[in-house]
Amino acid sequence: MSKIDWIKEEITALQKAGLYTNIRTLGSAQGAWLDVDGKRVLNFCSNNYLGLANHPKIAEAAKKAIDEYGVGPGAVRTIAGTMDLHTKLEERLAEFKKVESVLTFQSGFNANTATIPALVGKGDVIFSDRLNHASIIDGCRLSGAKIKAYAHCDPVALEEVIEENLSEYKRGIVITDGVFSMDGDVAPLDKLYEVVAKYDDLILMV
Numbered sequence: 213m214s215k216i217d218w219i220k221e222e223i224t225a226l227q228k229a230g231l232y233t234n235i236r237t238l239g240s241a242q243g244a245w246l247d248v249d250g251k252r253v254l255n256f257c258s259n260n261y262l263g264l265a266n267h268p269k270i271a272e273a274a275k276k277a278i279d280e281y282g283v284g285p286g287a288v289r290t291i292a293g294t295m296d297l298h299t300k301l302e303e304r305l306a307e308f309k310k311v312e313s314v315l316t317f318q319s320g321f322n323a324n325t326a327t328i329p330a331l332v333g334k335g336d337v338i339f340s341d342r343l344n345h346a347s348i349i350d351g352c353r354l355s356g357a358k359i360k361a362y363a364h365c366d367p368v369a370l371e372e373v374i375e376e377n378l379s380e381y382k383r384g385i386v387i388t389d390g391v392f393s394m395d396g397d398v399a400p401l402d403k404l405y406e407v408v409a410k411y412d413d414l415i416l417m418v
Contacts, residue, residue, distance in 0.1 A: 236248050236249055237249055241265065241266040242255075242258055242260045242266055243255065243260070243263065244263075277297060281297065298316065301316060302314040302315060302316055320345070320347055321350070323347075324345070324347040324348050324350065325347065325350055325351045325354055326351075327351065327417070328348070328352055328355050328387065328417070329354045329355040329356070331355075331415070331417070332355050332384070332385050333355055333357055334356040335357075335381060336358070336381050336382055336383050336384060336385070337358045337360060337377055337381040337383075337384040337385075338355065338357045338359045338360065338384065338385055339360050339362055339384060339385070339386045339387070340360070340361050340362070340386075341364055341365065341389065341392075342361045342363060342364050343364045343389075343392055343395070344388065344389055344392075345392075345393065348387055348389065352387065357381075357385075358377075360373050360377050364392075364397070365392075365397055365400055367400060367403040367404055367406070367407050370386065370404065370407055371407045374386075374407070374411065374414065378411060378414065382413070383413045383414070384411075384413060384414045384415075385414065385415050385416070385417055386404060386408050386415070386417070387417045387418075388404060388418055389418070399418070401416075404416060
């Protein structure tokens with residue numbers, strides 16, 4: 213018996229359970245319609261919500277940026293990878309959002325696993341919607357804070373969980389998806405904010 217036979221057994225079990233992931237290969241640009249594994253299909257699963265991935269103006273701007281800056285920064289942003297392109301984008305986004313400043317990330321997963329542990333840690337508490345995205349859940353776990361789940365999109369349930377737990381911790385944070393990507397629910401942000409605003413040691417992250 214080989215040392216890796218157990219891996220083959222695990223894969224076989226996943227395949228039988230319908231849980232084995234088969235990577236689909238795109239032969240076209242991102243859009244409403246895609247060529248996937250040689251077939252033309254309607255796309256319901258990308259993050260290209262606004263259709264910007266292959267927008268002509270953005271493609272042209274990207275070509276100009278490549279001519280001037282090359283195809284990559286060559287380092288992480290904290291060392292030597294922050295270009296004036298990044299700061300200009302973040303300044304424009306901050307102006308658009310009417311906020312003090314903006315920090316961009318490569319992906320939602322990266323944003324959540326970086327931001328949440330920076331805001332809370334051991335001795336703190338996170339109040340998390342039960343149906344939050346997996347990247348939020350990972351960010352919560354990485355933080356080391358205590359996690360308290362509340363019923364999906366339910367401000368009343370949230371306040372009950374806060375009342376039961378917040379006093380035991382230094383500070384807390386309520387975290388919710390804005391739009392829950394798996395089922396399309398929209399979080400009642402106005403109602404959640406009303407709850408969070410009642411507590412001095414609590415902030416809301418969306």
